[in-house]
Amino acid sequence: MTDAAALRPDTRAADAVVRELEARIASGALPDGAHLPPERDLIDTYGVSRTVVREAVARLASRGLVESRPRHRPVVRRPGVDAALAAAGGVVGHLLRESGGVKNLYDTRILLEGALVRHAALQARKADVAALARALAENEAAIPDSDRFYATDVAFHAVLYEIPRNPILPAVHKAFTAWLAEHWRKMPRSPERNRVNFLRHRDILLAIQDRDPDAAEAALASHLNAAWEYVRGTFEGP
Amino acid sequence: MTDAAALRPDTRAADAVVRELEARIASGALPDGAHLPPERDLIDTYGVSRTVVREAVARLASRGLVESRPRHRPVVRRPGVDAALAAAGGVVGHLLRESGGVKNLYDTRILLEGALVRHAALQARKADVAALARALAENEAAIPDSDRFYATDVAFHAVLYEIPRNPILPAVHKAFTAWLAEHWRKMPRSPERNRVNFLRHRDILLAIQDRDPDAAEAALASHLNAAWEYVRGTFEGP
DNA sequence: CATCGCCTTTGGTATGACCAAACCTACCTT
DNA sequence: AAGGTAGGTTTGGTCATACCAAAGGCGATG
Known part of the structure; x- marks a missing residue:
């Protein structure tokens, strides 16, 4: 499943996951306020290791698309000006x-x-x-x-x-x-x-x-x- | 704003490393243009696992303090308005x-x-x-x-x-x-x-x-x- | 019915291993 | 001697596994 990334010069698998999740958020499949699936689900959804999933989520968080408090499930936040x-x-x-x-x-x-x-x-x-x-x-x-x-x-x-x-x-x-x-x-x-x-x-x-x-x-x-x-x-x- | 999370203490070890590196950059110990020490050095410098080091570096990158191209050593970038x-x-x-x-x-x-x-x-x-x-x-x-x-x-x-x-x-x-x-x-x-x-x-x-x-x-x-x-x-x- | 405590889920961290690209060095060619 | 090249070494990217501690759910209990 990671082969989708192989097409692009994306040497980082995490970026592929980021794009997938980004799309799911933008499309409303992951509505604002919902929380992200558990990391272990994303693992076999996208066929990548937990390392990659975690990095992807971290990237989303740093861009404000999800809000991740230390020991909680990340919450989807449709991007706002804030x-x-x-x-x-x-x-x-x-x-x-x-x-x-x-x-x-x-x-x-x-x-x-x-x-x-x-x-x-x-x-x-x-x-x-x-x-x-x-x-x-x-x-x-x-x-x-x-x-x-x-x-x-x-x-x-x-x-x-x-x-x-x-x-x-x-x-x-x-x-x-x-x-x-x-x-x-x-x-x-x-x-x-x-x-x-x-x-x-x-x-x-x-x-x-x-x-x-x-x-x-x-x-x-x-x-x-x-x-x-x-x-x-x-x-x-x- | 979203800084409501900032009220809670950092339970994340990665954040500690982020702060350390941030300080090293701000103090000029890691001058602009220099590259970060190898992850395996940071491991025993700060006594944490590579997982944490990698997460810390990722955070720095997402904040623009370092620039990390896929297979290269992260380069320190003193933050600018850009x-x-x-x-x-x-x-x-x-x-x-x-x-x-x-x-x-x-x-x-x-x-x-x-x-x-x-x-x-x-x-x-x-x-x-x-x-x-x-x-x-x-x-x-x-x-x-x-x-x-x-x-x-x-x-x-x-x-x-x-x-x-x-x-x-x-x-x-x-x-x-x-x-x-x-x-x-x-x-x-x-x-x-x-x-x-x-x-x-x-x-x-x-x-x-x-x-x-x-x-x-x-x-x-x-x-x-x-x-x-x-x-x-x-x-x-x- | 409210409360308390146990058990499961789930994120955070630690190891250790492997790969491939990047880097470096020493050697060889011209 | 200058240049290039092959091989080994470093280093980031990824994977698999395990353990811990907090959060959340569930059922037993008063």
Whole structure:
């Protein structure tokens, strides 16, 4: 049965199994949430050794197609945008340790989020503005509690990523916050500081309500740049 | 995200080896380009079985920290932004097959690239404008040859991603073009069509030279949206 | 009916063996 | 001496088997 692999220059038998399982997942034969057959079943299904099966499953797991917890059956996960970014996450962790890595990632975020607020200012529907207002209200209510404030802060920005209704964007936001969270936790927090950030958020919302993309972008840039100044000392010099 | 599993302690011996090797790579003890010690050496270095060593190496490979060709010694690759996006690439391939996947990715590109041309209009240095002009000239020269035109087209856009001097952005561009290339190849090409695209590129450059971000963004959006209309029929209906 | 404990299943690891490709070295040819 | 070549050695890929420990199912028990 391994002869199927012999046709391709695939010297690795595991790749053949990966493709088989990939196809079974894509075709729905292995629906999302189901768990993979036991390794010992796959052995005689594909006529390969357990070594190969295990390597194949490991590859699927690393690509986010299955989720394998230590002593459990791997669970099929139809690939989502999250999975793609989670796959990238491993390397990103290293990149952030390199000099300037955090800054580069943060700058990228500013660039993208700037475009988002412009988009919001031009395209946001009533419901979007309402969602922003709601998030802002919760943000204000959380000013005394720094932990809760951080959560509502993230939530406010998250709304911006949802407005274009492109599923890639919320996933990118989740990835950004996850990757940067470690550093942001070190940032000194206080109700006064929270209030400043809340006011910036309010400025952004007001500019969006005014349908003024330039003002919205400016408010956002000033907000994010200020936050950067506040945490930069955590990793690098001047 | 899926890091919920990260809460649990590593019951896997392989993960320990992964961390060891990761550290050796990050510390430079295993410099970029060097190859990993033979599996049989790692066995007694870490006192584990070959099974574990092999699984560990496979994990490193899937994270892009080492590059393992079938019958060769794995080569250490210090992680770069490319590696991160390459890791995501496997899943993205599946996403693009889903309905609307290509559109979502392309919209994200438009959003980001719109921000880039705005940035360019406001911040581009003389050298950047010169690079754009050079890329544009090559683009024009390639109008009769559709293959070469495609290459110079990509190169022109690439310059936009280089202007902010943030290494993440060129990598993102490479990823975008790689992921979308498959579909773009199906687009009908012709010198007339090439000329239209060249003119759009020229509009973008002119707007940047005029330091007019709104015009630059408008030109880019119109350019990319037109391209989309041209290829949409390839995957989905109206 | 809920609970507890045993037994089976199943993933994680360890050995040891074999093959084929890649690598290296020493020898031979020119 | 330079170049190429044959043979042995290294090394990754695969297989088979065995054992362990945790997870899950099943039945006995209170």
